[in-house]
Amino acid sequence: MKENGGKRTRGNDNKCAVGNVRGGRAANGGNSARAQRQRGANALRANRGERPQSQLQAGGGLPACSVARQCGACQHVNEPYQRQLAAKNQRVAKLFSQVAGPEALRPILGMDNPYCYRNKVMSPFAPGRPQKAPKQQRGQRGGKRPSRPSAPQRDILCGMYAAGTHRIIDTSECLIENAQAKQVIRAVRSIMLKFGIEPYDEDRGTGFMRHAVVRVGHTSGEVLVTLVTNAREFPGAKGFCRELVRRCPFITTVVQNINERQTNVVLGQREQVLYGPGFILDELCGLSFRISSQSFYQVNSVQTEVLYRQAIKLANFTGAEHAIDAYCGTGTIGLVAASMGAAQVTGVDCVESSIRDARQNARHNGVDNAQFVVGDAGAFMRDMAAEAAAAGRAGVDENSRPLVLLMDPPRAGSSEEFLRAAVQLAPSRIVYISCNPETQVRDLAFLRQFGFEVRVVQPVDMFPHTDHIETIALIERA
Numbered sequence: 001m002k003e004n005g006g007k008r009t010r011g012n013d014n015k016c017a018v019g020n021v022r023g024g025r026a027a028n029g030g031n032s033a034r035a036q037r038q039r040g041a042n043a044l045r046a047n048r049g050e051r052p053q054s055q056l057q058a059g060g061g062l063p064a065c066s067v068a069r070q071c072g073a074c075q076h077v078n079e080p081y082q083r084q085l086a087a088k089n090q091r092v093a094k095l096f097s098q099v100a101g102p103e104a105l106r107p108i109l110g111m112d113n114p115y116c117y118r119n120k121v122m123s124p125f126a127p128g129r130p131q132k133a134p135k136q137q138r139g140q141r142g143g144k145r146p147s148r149p150s151a152p153q154r155d156i157l158c159g160m161y162a163a164g165t166h167r168i169i170d171t172s173e174c175l176i177e178n179a180q181a182k183q184v185i186r187a188v189r190s191i192m193l194k195f196g197i198e199p200y201d202e203d204r205g206t207g208f209m210r211h212a213v214v215r216v217g218h219t220s221g222e223v224l225v226t227l228v229t230n231a232r233e234f235p236g237a238k239g240f241c242r243e244l245v246r247r248c249p250f251i252t253t254v255v256q257n258i259n260e261r262q263t264n265v266v267l268g269q270r271e272q273v274l275y276g277p278g279f280i281l282d283e284l285c286g287l288s289f290r291i292s293s294q295s296f297y298q299v300n301s302v303q304t305e306v307l308y309r310q311a312i313k314l315a316n317f318t319g320a321e322h323a324i325d326a327y328c329g330t331g332t333i334g335l336v337a338a339s340m341g342a343a344q345v346t347g348v349d350c351v352e353s354s355i356r357d358a359r360q361n362a363r364h365n366g367v368d369n370a371q372f373v374v375g376d377a378g379a380f381m382r383d384m385a386a387e388a389a390a391a392g393r394a395g396v397d398e399n400s401r402p403l404v405l406l407m408d409p410p411r412a413g414s415s416e417e418f419l420r421a422a423v424q425l426a427p428s429r430i431v432y433i434s435c436n437p438e439t440q441v442r443d444l445a446f447l448r449q450f451g452f453e454v455r456v457v458q459p460v461d462m463f464p465h466t467d468h469i470e471t472i473a474l475i476e477r478a
């Protein structure tokens, strides 16, 4: 979900540092509000399968997002991007002033093209208004009378939930979602209507199709579609997939995920592969990663490369260190670390399928100095710290390799158990990546009580047009 429907770009050339953005044009020669919006217009046209045209907006009509108010997902989509970045810099400066000096703060790394960046697009399906039956069915004006009265077909709603509600907003012209993924969502809806497949009614717990989740490999172009259904039995599944792939030939795999619970959680536990291998591959920082429907994968691949390269640079591997990749997901950061100077990597994550993918990723990238463990990161660190204490070690592993801790917890941040164990293990450096600076600041304040200092704070704009900020903090012993 991250680039405009046509050609993909690779690498970290999409970053643009924004320090003091007041006055003057950005160095990338096109970040004026007008240029930004023109790119938005092109993204919209790509979403519709049309060619970008610079003259499109001649005479006014700048391409602001038409559903920004109702949708609420992109709180700042109609503000110039440079202003958004400046506001994020200010927020970071204010928040981190509690735990770091101003010399630690670095300007946010933004995108050159902050549109169509989301590589994961998800849509619920729900019953809409009853549709009028076609004229022939109504038997009017010579039309053939149907053999039995057919119930009026209902329309099917898809798009995004309006912020804080379960009201679906049609976001078929989204500015931040990948255009191909969006096309798949529309095709699923249309095939449901054609095949008479009922959308899920969350109030009644009835109907069949709950969600579609589409993931696009940024560099590979592979596309995984997960159809979340309210029952295991999927009559006509083969025909459905055939039609879907006919309409969207870029789809490489389709998975059915079964979720029969009345819950807001999108995915259930059980799955079956309907078409293709059941996963996609994508490339990050020169390595290839396997992504399945349940595994965590960053939604902005262009900025993920920027994020990872910054994190690895801050970790300053010399070829001798043992990196702990805590909250590792599919092992992406750890494997990049292994390929960029870490002597040994140990990753831990609580999702079994992510660890399965991480091990597979290590194998097919030929990385043999990384191991991955399923478990709670706090418990894992506690056990590791206890073992080190019993052996009288601090700061090094059993082979005397200096420990470096890479951590990337979910929005809730880390647990006290984890942080206490981190203090006990005494790594040379901690590189803490976070998608929630509030909980990160809380955790950094905790570490500071035990003699750690925040040396660097590097924000990266992973979610342009939204309030979300991603930050990397480098922490070392004072």
Ligand SMILES: C[S@@+](CC[C@H](N)C(=O)[O-])C[C@H]1O[C@@H](n2cnc3c(N)ncnc32)[C@H](O)[C@@H]1O
Pocket: 296, 297, 298, 327, 328, 329, 330, 331, 332, 333, 348, 349, 350, 351, 354, 375, 376, 377, 378, 408, 409, 410, 411, 435
């Ligand atoms: C923000 S993601 C980071 C994933 C990975 N580092 C990446 O960049 O793709 C957070 C990860 O933490 C995992 N997680 C959440 N709570 C956990 C816990 N208590 N113990 C271990 N892993 C946890 C999730 O499964 C998810 O993969």
